[in-house]
Amino acid sequence: MEVYDDRDDVQETALSLRLNYDGGSSHLSTGDHPRPQAATPVEPSLTLVLPSMACSVSGVVGRMPSSHSVISSISGGRPSKVKRENDGRISDEEEDGAARKKLRLTKEQSALLEDKFKEHATLNPKQKQALARQLNLRPRQVEVWFQNRRARTKLKKTEVECEFLRKCCETLREENRRLLQEIQELKSLDLQAPRYMHPPGGAAAGTFQTCPSCKNRDEGGSPAVAPKTRFFNPFAHSAAY
């Protein structure tokens, strides 16, 4: 397969790096996925869309221009180590002795992948094959792109949640500060004012005076304060064993 780089400044470098990135046959089996197709394709069940991360490229979505039709951009760089995986299969890095170069997807490829990702965050084998054909990439590359894209989505979501929690924390801290201050103020008032108590039976006891509202109640008036609330005890409502 032909290789090029969409960045103008390095195009000549890329052209000198024509690697056989053919999607078909493949001795280029990568990672842990040089496997036959699954017998039962699984329909995607999840749809995740993060508009902020969607890359929109005007115009060219859906079909690659013919000039780009067999192209993935691979930029030049120093050779990396040739690695062999634990099952003996050869990774992408080993290609006629040439090291794997950093692949950069073209804008068109990225845009189409993003579009497909918006439709569904996972691909069944059929969709993967079709997309790979359409993009002139290997199915494995499409698969990896989707995996990384899901990871990015998750990371973004986590960041958003983290930010939300941070704001919640800040709000609660502020509320706490306010309540503490209120307590302080009430305490200082309490030191100046006479002390009242709410006697259980209505009778005044000890050294405390009965507060006006309790006095009112004891004298037959309607209580100024709400009756004592009963706290919900989750264990009290548990089913009998």
Add this chain to the structure above:
DNA sequence: ACTGTCAACGCGGTAA
């Protein structure tokens, strides 16, 4: 030189 991004890898877990 440093840092962020991202394609790709390696491994463990899981479902069929």
Add this chain to the structure above:
DNA sequence: TTACCGCGTTGACAGT
């Protein structure tokens, strides 16, 4: 066993 996924990591590369 196979195919796939999530997760952590690596390394190339671009931008500063």
